[in-house]
Amino acid sequence: MKAIRQTIQKDLVKETVFASCDHPTAEQIYNTIVLTHPSISKATVYRNLNLLVDDGLVKRVQVLGGPDHFDKTVLDHYHIQCTCCKRVEDVEGIPNLGILAGITNAKGYRIDSYEIVFSGVCPDCLEKNAAMKQ
Template sequence: MIRNTMQRTVVYEAVNKLQNHATAEEIYTIINREHPAVSKATVYRNLQRLCDEGVIRKRQIPGEADRYDHICTDHYHGKCVKCGAILDLKMEYIPDLQKYITKADEFEVLGHDIVFSGICAECKKRN
């Protein structure tokens, strides 16, 4: 049985408060302001435990640090090519997309996480 420690609660609350697909480093920085006794290793360890429990999800963005998402349902993301923001896209998730990978590919698909590139609304406003 896994204990629900104060540190785990603080990490979970930080991910939910940020709601911006933050990196572990960004989460640690936020936590450290109010709880300087919580170490970086503790934040990383608790992020992994929360992912293992299915309470948050790790999002892997190619070429970047892993990010943590407060939304645990399957959905797609967009990455702004101007500011680097990662956004939740409001489009239907296609759960059987992997059926289009043929058996000839000899690749067993376990799931998919697609990130679309584009320009976010805030950056479009600035131009």
Template sequence: MIRRNTIQCALVHEAVNKLRCHATADQIYDEVVKEHPNISRGTVYRNLQRLCELGDIRKREIPGGADRFDHLCSDHYHARCVKCGRVFDVDMEYIADMEKSIRDTHGFVFTGHDIVFKGICSECKSNP
């Protein structure tokens, strides 16, 4: 794949790195459009997909919520607050061979795993 760095792609990548909050595509668009009001939502979405394909960012599928985009590309776990919906990194070692513990694979060839813990974040706990 030929890697062309477009201004729009750089703007989207910069927004993901600036936000550092496991932002949704809409949140990233809102961040980019503050400085560049003429950029389209479709351009932002296409560049998010491109950055994922290039390995510059990672898309995290969050059960019960919108996909999030992570500036950290290393394997790690997440927690989602059940009150506010924000997503946080979990400070624990990634278990690389967890798939080997599965007894009945139902014919699957496993290629990895994502775990999202759920709970109540400290901010929501403090403000009931």
């Protein structure tokens, strides 16, 4: 088993991700940390995010046309991204609808993990768009 090396910077990055109510980007994580630790570099934040992902402590959420987001929930689950504001959120309470079994049966794969990201317009952006049309 690989030993997980802890550093102050890695702890700062992890704590920032875990304190977040959403799925921040590396840039957002850096902007939060630099407020209290101005000597930290972006490269340090990016490097430690990659280490946290490699260690299985944080999940990387890749979205089309934008930067990766980071999630403190590492178990497989769905996400949704707003096409207007780019916010990423968890989608909870939706069963996998037999998708995994269908892929396994049709192709013979053993599914180890998955990442599904839905896209749409969030309620806040829908409200803003409706207000602008009035």
